[in-house]
Amino acid sequence: MAAPNLQAEKRIRQRYRRERRFKALCVGAILLSVLFLVFFFTDIIQRGYTAFYQAQIQVDVTYTERTVNLPPAAVDSEVRPFVSRGWLRQLPDHVEQDPGLMGQTVTRWVTADAPVGQYLKGKHSGLTEEQKATVDRLREAGRIELAFNSHFFTRGDSKMAEMAGIKSAVVGTILTLAVTMAVAFPIGVMSAVYLEEFATDNRFTRFIEVNINNLAAVPSILYGLLGLAIFINFMGVPRSSALAGGLTLALMTLPIIIITTRAALRAVPDSIREGAFGVGASRLQMVSHHVLPLSLPGILTGSIIGLAQAMGETAPLLLVGMMAFIPAAPEGVTDAATVLPAQVYTWASMPQRAFDELTAAGILVLLAVLLTLNATAVLLRKRFERRW
Known part of the structure; x- marks a missing residue:
């Protein structure tokens, strides 16, 4: 009987050693990630301040x-x-x-x-x-x-580093994201509501769902090609404008909003729906009066995250011409414009050394905005989250 017990103890010790090695690898991976993050922020701050x-x-x-x-x-x-x-x-x-x-x-x-x-x-x-x-x-x-x-915040782009600023890029970013959300948010939410609450489960809806999930993983530059073909070449939207960039980013953001909205709708218990039907509400009344208001915090959180992702994109905007030299801030969505990521990319390609610190400073501003948007999404989720 001693031999089987010794073998069992040996297997237990081996299992514990594997668990310790696995935990050590996990902790090492976390420390390595934190180290890279600290190095990244330290380098950017030193270069940009x-x-x-x-x-x-x-x-x-x-x-x-x-x-x-x-x-x-x-x-x-x-x-x-x-x-x-x-x-x-x-x-x-x-x-x-x-x-x-x-x-x-x-x-x-x-x-x-x-x-x-x-x-x-x-x-x-x-x-x-x-x-x-x-x-x-x-x-x-x-x-x-x-x-x-002060020029960094009050002026547009310039070929002279001491006169260059981000004002034009900031205004262009605001206009572009305004177009993006004005198009993507209502279409995305309505599409998700239809697929989740009204559409029947058949081959067609399953085909749509699979393709929506696939579109969320499509490389962003392909959306730039699509925006160039549809909005500029076919519809005649002005090239390099916030309207062209916003519509292109709306295509990219739509799958994210649809997926997050459907997840928020699924999180609402079926008892809410059954209670609404029990008092004689129609399906539309059930959705608009009960399910949609309860899922709104999750919808807003997903939309803000999608907006933050769209704000950091450069590849699709390259193809619709938003890499132009823009010294003056655009006054409307049809004027020539650029965005913060494209401005950073432009400065990074300049040969003068003085543009190096402008590039890092632009990255700091972009990171600050992105972190603010993500923090807002987290706060909204924590503030309005419901546990059923």
Whole structure:
């Protein structure tokens, strides 16, 4: 009898060792994931936080007919190489807004050229040793400093890094997502309600359900091809517009909204439906008065998650032309527009080093918005979740 007991104990010890190894592997996988996440956020923050600061230089600006027509002549030759060309190009606008400036010399803090900002931030700038010495002297005199980069939030895209911002991309993103939800939410919810509450179980509905599940796994770039073929080539929607991008993202978001809405409807107990029928309600009244309101928190949660996923997409928008250079914010859904992911992609492809920090800063803004949307979805689920 001793031998069987020894074999059983040996098998038990082996089982416990396998369990410990499995738990160790699971813990290791979690720690590795956390390590990658910490490394990612640390790297992005280190690269991007400097973009929220910008070099400014104090100059005496002379407004005359000559300087308005030849803006570089408006500032002293010593500081002229360090003043942003983008700011100098705005001199005619200053005079147009305030004609009283003509004939005056005004002391202003103006935007410095990107290499100056890179040098003050301790990064590779491309300045010569003589230029660095001049910048150091001006800094000691209090004429050059780092200040909050308001241009990043108030301006659109620019070929000059010191003048580039995300305003156009933010407005384009808002318009695009507004079109996406205006189309995808009602169609998705109504489709899910029909399939779950009204449609009979037959081959056709099962075929539709299978294809909806498959569409949720289709690569997003294929939706871009579909949007290009249907909305732009066939329907004539303006290329590069928020309308074209929003309709394309609506196609991609529809399966997600349908699947999450059906799951929310299934979570409502059948006793609610039976009670509604018991008091004489029609099927439409049962759905609209009882089932749909109870499942609304789950529907909203799934829709917000679908919206967050759509916001992070770039591939389908590339094919509908939303990679255009957009310096001014769009005023409507038919105007040329871009979105935050596309703007980040554009900056990442720029050769100037100053765009590296703008790319990281754009990623930080995009992550902040996406995390906010996901946190909102979690809070809604926790706040309105019902346990039956």
